[in-house]
Amino acid sequence: MNVRSEFGPPSGRLVSAGEKKSDPVRISLIRYNENDLEEKEVKTIEECFLPADPRLVTWINIDGVEDPAVIEKIAIHFDIHRLVLEDMLNTDQRPKTDDYADYLFIVLKSLRYDEKEGKVNGEQVSLVFGPNYVLSLRERESDSFNPVKDRLKNPKSLMRQSGSDYLAYALMDAIVDNYFVMFEKIGEEIEDLEEELIAEPTVKILENIHDLKRTLIFLRKSVWPVREVIANLEKLDPPRITRSTQIYLRDVYDHTVRVLETIEGYHDLISGMLDIYLSSVSNRLNEVMKVLTIIATIFIPITFLTGVFGMNFRNMGVLDLPFAFPGSLILMACVAGFLLIYFRKKRCI
Amino acid sequence: MNVRSEFGPPSGRLVSAGEKKSDPVRISLIRYNENDLEEKEVKTIEECFLPADPRLVTWINIDGVEDPAVIEKIAIHFDIHRLVLEDMLNTDQRPKTDDYADYLFIVLKSLRYDEKEGKVNGEQVSLVFGPNYVLSLRERESDSFNPVKDRLKNPKSLMRQSGSDYLAYALMDAIVDNYFVMFEKIGEEIEDLEEELIAEPTVKILENIHDLKRTLIFLRKSVWPVREVIANLEKLDPPRITRSTQIYLRDVYDHTVRVLETIEGYHDLISGMLDIYLSSVSNRLNEVMKVLTIIATIFIPITFLTGVFGMNFRNMGVLDLPFAFPGSLILMACVAGFLLIYFRKKRCI
């Protein structure tokens, strides 16, 4: 596992942390109000800099952080602080909300479970929302915002009748909803692991358990501040967040709390599995030792008897008795049987 | 164990999560004041939409969430927010209270211990209460509200003389009181398990202990927010919650705290049982090893002696001595006895 990448490099200086990824930057522009909806993919960011129209909500979505110039141009157009710019390009921020008088800057993590590698990928989603616009920046293209786009197409939807605060809520809601999908998959994996563990505890399973534990720690680290972010947003007064949107934010807040409880629940499950693993290992040792002890308890004493009857003393009258041989075998059987029964009764073996 | 179902699917969109359960939806309507009490089972929800009468408290109880249409009609009639509707139909909410200016929305969990499967079933109970009405929605029919119905029949009861806030309190009280019944049963099971554990620690018991631990974690998760819910209600000002009802809410609050302390107490008991289990297992190992060591300590040295006397050297005068054989046996008995006494004295075996 790459420990370093998980905990992130030092804060960079306006150099995109995403350089290695070669996906091209995709920009889409959506403008809407109750009556109209205009949606287009744009090639150059300049196409988005239309004259402001207070009757329309403008949503610019950018997928990919490879081209700092694009982000910088937007920042200049919307008069966004240099530190926001840096945070957008450094994709290892922790979720947070920064309140700049004119706009709000929100950082969230979009989480996706990669079943092949059995690990969770976290991608940064930055939102900047002002009175009439929402800028969203994702590390790479994904379908996480599609439900929002679909709902926008319905002219009767609440979103079309609301302002940019509701759009921001809808984007956050889409991200948090995705967490549940991920947890369903992690839950399945925990179930599988539990069955394997009961079947046979191997070191491989121990490592899987530790990987899952590490994943959950990563998730807790990613989701915990989201709760705070949404709680902060809820407290904002109108007109920044309207009363009706506040009710919806409370709903997202409840979802986040449930996600965190699920994480804690999984954490407890995994701790229990570790206990069971350790108990199983020591039970195995007990079983092995019991076998050894049974074998030794039965055979060591009677082997001693064969030794006695194998001694070469001249005057061993016992060796000449007629039924000495079968008698000795019977004696051995009795000794073995007695020891076996005796120790079993004492519940020692 | 089904891990996923325990921690819940993602938040649905107005599709009842109870579809698999085929119990029909049962609706009962109760209207009362100090003088009158009217109670009836209704077939269609429309029968409940009587003209408002400020002198009467209306209580509509619905058992079963299979028919979203019923709930939706009620929501429209009482002008209830869409998010409340969603939360009522998604039966995996965590207990909470949402304050909508006109009414309060309360989610609680009704817990029942299924002795056959040895696990706790949690069912969601949603309450909406406004100035003159209480709507209650349970996942399925149960007798948990019967004590409330019985008390309503007594015209001198405080409930008949109070408003909808007291009715809401009484329903919550009935749910919390049921927790105690459940804990009595869990307490019995812990006692049984403890006796079994002392008798013989098996892997089966370990798994039972872990199941109980998981159950307690589930219970803590279910009851902890209830405390908060009731604390929030207590803080509401009249006329929403009258002074006299506040005193009763404080009583329910105390009960919830006691339930939580009981959970913590059980948790400690179970942790202690895990310790005892592990100690027992390692004591067993000690016992087994002691048996092995005693056997080996006695017989290995004397088997060596038989080996000595069984060697085929030509010049072993000792073999020809007259009482060599019985003498050798006595020698072996002495060696074995000495070793046994020596190590026992040193408290090693």
Added chain:
Amino acid sequence: MNVRSEFGPPSGRLVSAGEKKSDPVRISLIRYNENDLEEKEVKTIEECFLPADPRLVTWINIDGVEDPAVIEKIAIHFDIHRLVLEDMLNTDQRPKTDDYADYLFIVLKSLRYDEKEGKVNGEQVSLVFGPNYVLSLRERESDSFNPVKDRLKNPKSLMRQSGSDYLAYALMDAIVDNYFVMFEKIGEEIEDLEEELIAEPTVKILENIHDLKRTLIFLRKSVWPVREVIANLEKLDPPRITRSTQIYLRDVYDHTVRVLETIEGYHDLISGMLDIYLSSVSNRLNEVMKVLTIIATIFIPITFLTGVFGMNFRNMGVLDLPFAFPGSLILMACVAGFLLIYFRKKRCI
């Protein structure tokens, strides 16, 4: 152990939880001020209902909760809320203070260590105190209030010159002081257990340690809320709690904190004992295995040698050598000695 009784039955409905105990209810009435002191045992509760006299402090003490009727009559006379009545009769309340405008209701636990059974018995003490009166209800008769009665007999005592708030303080102080006596006894038991543990770690000691741990958890549960109760009382304004009584309450508060620290200290001691127990057990195993290994390391190789010399090959010239037998014995002694020294040097056995 009876797990259930420890964590209590569900909240009852005005039926005394003390029914099984057959002690008769004893009522004593004390009225005093700076100049006069009147103390009498009364047969019927009605004798206590004297005309109110603002110049006198009235203290009614009831021992025994068998007769709900008595309590109910008092409640009616002093106009006490029904919920207070229920809490007084249900002797499994957690310590708390409820503020009813006219009077304060305080629940405490009187703790007594039963040396014979090695467990702590907690008995509920309920106090109701209003401007001129204190009602105290104990589960059963005890001498815990005797110091207070003795101090009342001294006309120069601060108590005689103070109001009902000081009397309530004195009763709480008497209860908390009793905790120290109990802890002295528990401390002695821990010391004894520690000595036994160092002498020989048995499973019996492990169970005793766990019983003590459970007792401490029970004590923490009983004392922790007492701290809160007293902190709440301290915050009340005159005339309910006078300034001078507040100073004394702070003193009781300090005592409670010390009790809690003692509990934590004992808890740490017991955790340390558990560690030592487990280490001792695994040290024992090491000792046993060392004995086994020494025996096996010495005798298995030389038994092999006897086997070699006991083989029946025809052409074993070695067997015919003149000093072969004593030589073989010397060889075996050397081999055994060498192995013993070798492994001892390597600090393995």
Added chain:
Amino acid sequence: MNVRSEFGPPSGRLVSAGEKKSDPVRISLIRYNENDLEEKEVKTIEECFLPADPRLVTWINIDGVEDPAVIEKIAIHFDIHRLVLEDMLNTDQRPKTDDYADYLFIVLKSLRYDEKEGKVNGEQVSLVFGPNYVLSLRERESDSFNPVKDRLKNPKSLMRQSGSDYLAYALMDAIVDNYFVMFEKIGEEIEDLEEELIAEPTVKILENIHDLKRTLIFLRKSVWPVREVIANLEKLDPPRITRSTQIYLRDVYDHTVRVLETIEGYHDLISGMLDIYLSSVSNRLNEVMKVLTIIATIFIPITFLTGVFGMNFRNMGVLDLPFAFPGSLILMACVAGFLLIYFRKKRCI
């Protein structure tokens, strides 16, 4: 170990807890201002009761709590509350500060490490300071206040120019500074123990580790409330604590925090040592078992071979072959060597 004495007897009633200690009570009186300094040992406490002089700071220091009468006389002279008196004489108070309008009562613990017995002795230091005077009471004579006395002799020192609040600060600072000396000694002991542990883990070391752990728990209990005490003093307004003294109190506060961090650090070191101890013990067991297994793996199979060649069958042609004996020995060597290499390769032994 005497568990009881560590956690203290019940709160006494104006009977000195120091009766067993026979040191005589020593009283010293110091009066000073910017210009004058008068210092004398007094025989009877009455000598200290000089007419109040607002231009002088009076410091009465008493070493020894054997003579309650002395303390009582002071209390009457300075009009000190009875509870303060009790707390001064009961030397098992926890550090605290009580604010009586006219004066402040401060309890601290002076800690000293007794290297011979390897344990920490805590002695109570009580301070009462009013506008012009400071009373200090120590359980027994010590040199902990000497630095303060030395600084007083310098007429240019800040102390001579400040009021009683600065003197109280200086005394507290002297006590806290002593903590660092003690921790240096404990640090040395931990280092020694660590070296011994790595050399050879014995049960003696385990007990030493547990004693140290217990000492640290005792220290935390003693120092933790000191932090709170000083934080409370810092918050007092002038003229009780002047602005300039507040800055110095903040400095003592920082020292206390560093002491607490040192305790936590030592605690972690000791936990680590426990882990290493346990690992060492189980490593030892592994080593012992490896030796046993190597011996058994080599010799049991070849002993079997000697048994085969020692059987008395008539028709064992193999016994008559010319080089059978040396051949059999070579066979045995091969078998032993093969097993040794095989299991070593599999990293099992």
Added chain:
Amino acid sequence: MNVRSEFGPPSGRLVSAGEKKSDPVRISLIRYNENDLEEKEVKTIEECFLPADPRLVTWINIDGVEDPAVIEKIAIHFDIHRLVLEDMLNTDQRPKTDDYADYLFIVLKSLRYDEKEGKVNGEQVSLVFGPNYVLSLRERESDSFNPVKDRLKNPKSLMRQSGSDYLAYALMDAIVDNYFVMFEKIGEEIEDLEEELIAEPTVKILENIHDLKRTLIFLRKSVWPVREVIANLEKLDPPRITRSTQIYLRDVYDHTVRVLETIEGYHDLISGMLDIYLSSVSNRLNEVMKVLTIIATIFIPITFLTGVFGMNFRNMGVLDLPFAFPGSLILMACVAGFLLIYFRKKRCI
């Protein structure tokens, strides 16, 4: 390991704690505003005491604490409190911020990972900043402030246009940024250790794990208060901290939180490694015991058989049978095979 040095000597009295280090004290003076920048190395501190010029920001940086006289002179010139002086010279302060009305005193730790010794060195950095000046004192020369000096050279940089508060921010930012470099190196070491651990768990690795754990505890102790320091600064009102600098401080605050999360993450990794170490050790024991048990289970019974056929009874017809010898060998093979298969099937060995 030197435990004492890690947790520091007692608070000294204006004697530099750095005496043993012989680096000479280096002083540099920088004065700048939007238009001018003057930078020079000075030999004597007096050169820095230029007439105050409110249009310029003065930054005096001192590397080395060997010469208390230098610091004292500065303190007199800038009218700095004696306690600040003491704290600057005692390089074992914990990070803190003290607010003296005229200036702020900030203590931070500069951390550097010494790869050779595998431990972290912490050096104290003290900052004093007033309206127009910043004093910085480092324990020894380092390049940690070079990025700040470089940015100062750019006349268009925000720093040149801002006041002393921004300079103080920049210095703190430089220190916190260095933490990330250090963590990258620690991350690498954890990865290496993890690989070694999976390859083979040795006691050496256990000690390395414990050293890392100790390092992380030290780091947490060093960084945790930094968070508080910066949070305190953020709360200061203009003109001490300007609004625009507050935004940058919030950015440093976020970095500190990320550093702390990284520490927690590493801590969890290391705890997991300890678990894996312990499991590996007990798995090894299991493996060893399995080998022993397999060997014993196979050979002890058949060695018994050779004993039987080696007995010297006269009437053992079996010995005379024609194929008795090969038959007995086949019997032994069968017995051994049966036992092996039997126990393997029962999954015992």
